[in-house]
Amino acid sequence: MTNALALSALADPTRREVFERLARGPLPVGELALGLPVSRPAVSQHLKILKAAGLVTDRPDGTRRVYQIDPRGLGQIRAWLDQVWDVALDAFRAEVERQAEQDQEQP
Amino acid sequence: MSQTIAPAAIRKSFTVRATPERAFEVFTAGLHRWWPKSHSIGDAPLKMATIEPRVGGRWYSLTEDGVEHEWGDVLAWEPPARLILAWRLNGAFTYDPDLLTEVEVCFAATGEGETRVDFEHRGLERFGAGEAVQAIRGGMDQGWGLILDAFQTVADA
Numbered sequence: 001m002t003n004a005l006a007l008s009a010l011a012d013p014t015r016r017e018v019f020e021r022l023a024r025g026p027l028p029v030g031e032l033a034l035g036l037p038v039s040r041p042a043v044s045q046h047l048k049i050l051k052a053a054g055l056v057t058d059r060p061d062g063t064r065r066v067y068q069i070d071p072r073g074l075g076q077i078r079a080w081l082d083q084v085w086d087v088a089l090d091a092f093r094a095e096v097e098r099q100a101e102q103d104q105e106q107p
Numbered sequence: 108m109s110q111t112i113a114p115a116a117i118r119k120s121f122t123v124r125a126t127p128e129r130a131f132e133v134f135t136a137g138l139h140r141w142w143p144k145s146h147s148i149g150d151a152p153l154k155m156a157t158i159e160p161r162v163g164g165r166w167y168s169l170t171e172d173g174v175e176h177e178w179g180d181v182l183a184w185e186p187p188a189r190l191i192l193a194w195r196l197n198g199a200f201t202y203d204p205d206l207l208t209e210v211e212v213c214f215a216a217t218g219e220g221e222t223r224v225d226f227e228h229r230g231l232e233r234f235g236a237g238e239a240v241q242a243i244r245g246g247m248d249q250g251w252g253l254i255l256d257a258f259q260t261v262a263d264a
Contacts, residue, residue, distance in 0.1 A: 095141035096133045100125035
């Protein structure tokens with residue numbers, strides 16, 4: 001679902017350009033729209049779609065909203081942590097059982 | 108299209124041949140005996156890891172170069188049944204006091220000398236700021252192929 005939504009969101013060339021600009025750093029809508037061949041409302045619409053796809057996130061900054069890349073869309077940190085815990089919990093289980101065996105040998 | 112997509116919590120469940128008391132003790136007081144050396148915080152190998160046994164207690168490690176590294180703190184301390192830790196290490200394995208993700212571990216006796224361990228690491232959407240974003244931005248330089256590969260990997264997982 002994430003994959004399909006993200007890929008379809010990036011299929012549009014203007015949207016891809018919006019996303020690439022944010023990849024260089026957070027920007028408010030006004031600055032983001034400068035130099036793009038579409039209107040500011042159109043940029044806002046593109047941002048809405050990118051946000052729904054989990055690719056960008058926004059936060060208030062005074063009276064405007066600042067947009068930035070959302071690493072959630074990439075899922076890289078989750079995948080990495082998942083692997084860290086797999087390794088760690090395997091080691092935990094081995095250590096618990098090693099100690100439990102010792103408990104039984106020395107009641 | 109108004110939904111927001113947050114990463115699912117990491118969940119692991121397994122059974123160990125030990126009592127809940129022993130499992131809880133090894134998970135907390137014995138952390139340094141099982142935490143993978145390959146995932147030490149800091150530049151030197153892990154020497155000692157400590158979870159102070161109370162709510163609000165510190166969770167930190169000591170590396171062989173004598174440096175202390177904060178990991179987070181204790182949110183719930185209910186031996187031998189339940190433990191909740193605040194994991195405040197970001198995607199670069201660096202302590203960030205403003206980052207709050209939660210690690211919850213529950214231990215339940217399932218039979219004679221056996222314990223079911225239910226593990227959850229949640230709040231992963233909070234990684235979406237600060238240095239984590241910098242790391243992704245660095246990855247962007249390698250082009251779209253890499254990023255789309257990452258989407259594919261996540262979707263297939």
